[in-house]
Amino acid sequence: MPLSLRPMTGSELSAFLISSRDGYVAERVASGDDEATAALAADETIAASFPDGRPAAGHLVFRLEEDGRALGSLWIGPADSGQSESWWVWDITLDAEHRGHGYGKAAMLLAEHEARARGATVLGLNVFGTNTIARHLYESLGYQVVAIRMSKTL
Secondary structure, three states, rough: OOEEEEEEEEEHHHHHHHHHHHHHHHHHHOOOHHHHHHHHHHHHHHHHHHHHOOOOOOOOOEEEEEEOOOEEEEEEEEOOOOOOOOOEEEEEEEEEEHHOHHHHHEEEEEEEEHHHHOOOOOEEEEEOOOOHHHHHHHHHHOOOOOOOOOOOOO
16 A cells, blocks of 8 residues: 555644654754754744644644554645745654655655645755755755755854
């Protein structure tokens, strides 16, 4: 059976929000932010996108599943730009044991389908420079670099 999307239940969503926040903080710290700055950015994004712990209008959070077996998660929704046709992959995660088997590509294609079905003409995402595997995946799917943020530790 191919990969499928299932909307998260309330308890799954609560666990996802904690995991997503922690993962985002860790990625920002690994990319050079101090922990306080990274945590503040994560908390602001979660608060704006999940008022009262529920997804804001347009935001969709799914479990990635195959034959009823959870493989990871996907959060997509409107981009910050306020343009209804511009959507964003806010978070995509595959459990470690399911990486490298084509599920990431399948998940991104499902994300594109869901966004397109809701009127999106553009789907964007952020990938940290240290995540070379994800960068290669996105490039193989036709995603193009539109900005590069660089820094040097002094």
